[in-house]
Amino acid sequence: MPKLYFRYGVMNSSKTANLLMVAWNYRLQCRKVLLVKPIIDERYGMNIIRSRAMGSGVEADLVIDKDWNKEDEVETKDLACVLVDEAQFLSEKNVDALRELAKRVPVICYGLRTDYRTRLFEGSKRLLEVADVIEEIKNVCVNCDRKAIINAKFYIQENEEKIIMRDGPGELDLGSEEKYQPMCWNCFSC
Template identity: 40%
Template sequence: MAKLYFRYGTMNSGKSIEVLRTVHNYEEQGKKVLLFTPSVDDRHGIGTVTSRIGMQKKAIIIDDRIDMVELASTEKPNCILLDEAQFLTKAQVQQLADIVDTLDIPVIAYGLRADFMGVLFEGSYHLLAMADKIEEIKTVCWFCDKKAIMNMRCKDGVALFEGEQIQIGGNESYLPVCRKCYASKRKAAHKL
């Protein structure tokens, strides 16, 4: 029986590497995979899943026009994988659930749980509510050895705690941090 999986982690936790590894494992066995990524993620070109260590693969772009259920019904893949799932809409998460429930195709979505202010993204909110299985991909805090659970936005080495929810970036813009280090940096920023 197919399931909808949501695998979440902070920035720099290896989510994209995990997506690409999973695609490789299916394809190495001669199985078909549909790999999706939202159009909003344009760091390495729209429609490309890229890890920080340089591995990359072309993906199907998710935008308002795509019908993932229809595509899955036509293509009949063994599995569907998504990177940057936090950028999905409620309707797109519902499409993923429909794929699992009506076509019996497993769907594995990878993404952030919350933004740099600790607020859930729309896609993450609905994946947390609808996924059959929720798994954390772990990494360590940039400043100490605790588990990172938050994303800290930075500009020129200074932590930011206000701004637009979506700002595409990598290590130059975001650091994985534990709650204690996040709170410490936030407290220091408010003293300025």
């Protein structure tokens, strides 16, 4: 029976690299995968899924906006798996459509769980509510050896000193990965 998976991790935990490796392994076995990404992620081009860790990318088969809910239009014949990158940017409507699609084919979503304010993203929240399988892709804190659970955002002052931001607008600065570091709760809250 197909399932809906949510594989989440903090920044720099190789989520997209994992997605690309899963896609590569399926294709190595001559099995068809559908690569999906939200339209909001334009860092490397409208339809490119790229891993900073691997330095490579592939073209997405389907780029969806917040209103996409046409899971019934996805041809699942001969489709082995659906892989979704940047799942935190999905809307609740998108996740519900993927939930329905997972009745016919496995759907694996990769993304962040929370923003730098430790608030759930809309897509992540819905995935945590309805996914059959929830898996954490672990990473370590940049300051110590504890498990990172926070996507800490830094403001860099004129004197180059980094200040942790704990409040402000909820949106992620796409393409500004250098502003974010994975941290444990202890280091984040100091």
